[in-house]
């Protein structure tokens with residue numbers, strides 16, 4: 190992990206500068222987080238960077254996350270006064286969902302525009318998030334093909350490239366790259382498990398063992414079912430024993446590195462189960478009504 194921490198500072202400074210330069214060009218920031226690790230994939234300095242610029246938090250990869258947990262996270266954001274939506278970026282409804290939510294966040298501005306007689310002005314946005322969270326995928330699914338347009342705004346000398354969407358958004362073509370926080374080794378593990386840290390920078394067997402640890406704590410049946418493990422002896426085995434057992438079940442003989450790689454790939458492709466590595470810090474008593482309120486709002 191130390192290697193990764195050293196890699197970040199130079200990139201961090203540049204990314205921070207670029208985001209700051211681009212922020213005043215947009216009406217709203219789409220802050221992307223991975224629904225499987227909503228906390229670990231959030232950048233701690235983004236709040237400070239964007240100040241009071243309107244923001245929509247977009248939980249991506251909900252198709253891979255535990256649906257109940259995604260609802261709890263959305264209810265939690267609601268409690269915190271943060272506008273948020275959860276989606277599979279590749280879904281055909283994504284442009285509508287994002288645009289509707291963005292208009293809700295920018296409702297006051299839209300009213301002011303209407304009072305000034307400004308109608309159908311495109312909403313300008315920047316997509317921002319840590320590596321692998323799905324920034325390019327979301328941009329590709331939001332924009333209509335071949336509609337890149339250039340333009341500048343008063344006071345801005347550098348030309349920016351904007352992408353148009355069928356729902357009248359204009360998106361900066363360069364997403365804001367944020368960096369994850371590494372101080373907490375647990376956060377590092379979760380980023381590695383989901384693939385937010387390049388696999389060439391990590392020891393895959395260590396990461397696979399962390400993953401086995403997560404499943405043992407929370408969702409043993411899914412692991413047992415996926416790899417046809419023997420439930421009766423599962424509890425008596427160490428994490429390493431379980432990895433060795435999975436290696437054998439997969440027919441990889443003693444090649445546990447290969448099994449570790451397969452295990453991670455299976456998780457990341459959603460082949461084990463839909464899984465969220467971080468629980469929403471939501472107070473139990475308000476859960477049901479918060480979840481219902483969110484459902485009503487997103488389905489209206």
Ligand SMILES: Nc1nc2c(ncn2[C@@H]2O[C@H](COP(=O)(O)OP(=O)(O)OP(=O)(O)O)[C@@H](O)[C@H]2O)c(=O)[nH]1
Nearest residue numbers: 249250276277278279319320321322323324325326
């Ligand atoms: N299942 C699923 N996969 C997704 C979703 N969004 C993105 N992906 C996948 O996640 C991986 C990373 O997506 P990218 O769009 O390249 O992520 P990025 O944030 O642009 O990554 P960087 O270029 O590293 O900053 C790709 O394999 C995508 O296909 C989603 O909502 N669901």
